[in-house]
Amino acid sequence: MPKLVRLCLLALLPLTFFGTFSYGAQPLDDLKGPIDEVIRILRDPRYQDKAGRELQREKMWNIIQEVFDFTEMAKRTLARNWKKFTPAQRKEFSELFAEFLGNNYIDKIQGGYQEEQVVYLGQKMVTAKRAVVKTKILRESLEIPVAYSMVLRGGVWRVYDVNIEGVSLVKNYRTQFRKALMRKSPAQLIEILRKKIERQKKARATRDDRAGGAADALSNRCQFKEG
Amino acid sequence: MKKSIWIFVFMGFFVVAGTRGLATGAEPGQGKNTGAVPMSIAAGAGVVEERYMDDNLGYLDEEGEEEIQVPDPLADWNLVWFKFNDFFYLKIVEPVAKGYRAVMPVPARTAVKNFFHNLTTPIRFVNCILQWKGEEAGNEFNRFLINSTLGILGFLDVAKKWGNIDPADEDLGQTLGVWGLDNGFYIVWPFIGPCTARDTIGRVGDFFLDPVTYVDPLLLYAGIKSYDVVNRTSFRIGDYQRFKDAAIDPYVAVRDAYIQYREKEVRE
Numbered sequence: 001m002p003k004l005v006r007l008c009l010l011a012l013l014p015l016t017f018f019g020t021f022s023y024g025a026q027p028l029d030d031l032k033g034p035i036d037e038v039i040r041i042l043r044d045p046r047y048q049d050k051a052g053r054e055l056q057r058e059k060m061w062n063i064i065q066e067v068f069d070f071t072e073m074a075k076r077t078l079a080r081n082w083k084k085f086t087p088a089q090r091k092e093f094s095e096l097f098a099e100f101l102g103n104n105y106i107d108k109i110q111g112g113y114q115e116e117q118v119v120y121l122g123q124k125m126v127t128a129k130r131a132v133v134k135t136k137i138l139r140e141s142l143e144i145p146v147a148y149s150m151v152l153r154g155g156v157w158r159v160y161d162v163n164i165e166g167v168s169l170v171k172n173y174r175t176q177f178r179k180a181l182m183r184k185s186p187a188q189l190i191e192i193l194r195k196k197i198e199r200q201k202k203a204r205a206t207r208d209d210r211a212g213g214a215a216d217a218l219s220n221r222c223q224f225k226e227g
Numbered sequence: 228m229k230k231s232i233w234i235f236v237f238m239g240f241f242v243v244a245g246t247r248g249l250a251t252g253a254e255p256g257q258g259k260n261t262g263a264v265p266m267s268i269a270a271g272a273g274v275v276e277e278r279y280m281d282d283n284l285g286y287l288d289e290e291g292e293e294e295i296q297v298p299d300p301l302a303d304w305n306l307v308w309f310k311f312n313d314f315f316y317l318k319i320v321e322p323v324a325k326g327y328r329a330v331m332p333v334p335a336r337t338a339v340k341n342f343f344h345n346l347t348t349p350i351r352f353v354n355c356i357l358q359w360k361g362e363e364a365g366n367e368f369n370r371f372l373i374n375s376t377l378g379i380l381g382f383l384d385v386a387k388k389w390g391n392i393d394p395a396d397e398d399l400g401q402t403l404g405v406w407g408l409d410n411g412f413y414i415v416w417p418f419i420g421p422c423t424a425r426d427t428i429g430r431v432g433d434f435f436l437d438p439v440t441y442v443d444p445l446l447l448y449a450g451i452k453s454y455d456v457v458n459r460t461s462f463r464i465g466d467y468q469r470f471k472d473a474a475i476d477p478y479v480a481v482r483d484a485y486i487q488y489r490e491k492e493v494r495e
Binding site: 071075076079082083087090094101104107108139140141142165166168171172174175176179180196200203 | 276294336476483487490
């Protein structure tokens, strides 16, 4: 009989565990889940051809948008210059900056994935609502430390800065934007960003054509062999 | 010693060549003001969410995000060499490293990387001592002993693999930083790349602690150094291009990344 009681208690144990941690999810989990999902989509052979790559981008973008707080990033990169922007300009800038960063991120992994692995090293709470999740990327015999600064908002942890080998992405853009805004108006900076995105699109189109062509050639060859 | 003189003469040549003639009056990394202001941004158009109305930036100060600004008085000169290095790296170093990577398997390249890293132990060892880091100095010493013997001349990093002894990433530039010497100003050296006044002094000092420096003749020295660079680059194919693609102003982006990176190293 005591054995049964103990078993019942054991069965209840996970529940108490769940109870203590269910509110306020852990920053590491909120980061790891989506990133692993992005890598899974990236490695999925279904998205090899040109049309597939477009779909792949879309799927990855949907996940990335949830994990990264691009508005917060935009605000932090502009810092004091944020006040020079009208609310409408802030919105436009934030949206363009999000697209620009998202494109960079996706282009990076879609165009040059070298079988890197992500290792999650742990999380450090800075305050109750801010945390840093430390990871490292393993490529061949190289280790690249990557830390994500995250903020808790509405019960979800989202990324507002990425630090690669000691270089903060937000600070890096802040320096660039500050320099640009010394001579240019917010509207001009927005225009620069828009042109950058146009260029990204063009570069991607040529790359996708090439990749798509290679994939088609490969499948043709395979069919030929099978025949 | 003769060789080191040659290298300084060589560097001196670039200094002169850079300041004379080659430098243009253009502002680094910035095109001329286009003056094109898009009229699409009509103020107050539509409904703007609350978060875009928020003017509060106080939390940025509270977080104590200290920012390091390093003066760039040689910006024009630096930009010339930035462009030169950019071309040199993307058109020569990386293509060579790419070909090398295609024929050399990862274990071989890792072994070469380890070998060169082991060879520069004196730099890290001396600077650990100069920074009063006894434990790290001991680690460097042990690593050198273990890897040079059991690790077959340093080709295998057995100290890390079996003993989990991490290398100490120290150099003279960091030592000077720890001692309180300021960065001074930013400077881009041909072939070497981003640097500061302080790190230039550091590099010169480290140069004399590097055993490869004492290889004669000069051509052999250059060959060894080039091979080291190519081998290291083989692990970094495409990284620089991607970093550049993500930049609004590549010159400023590289400068800031260098300063941030070095600042972190000095802190550690």
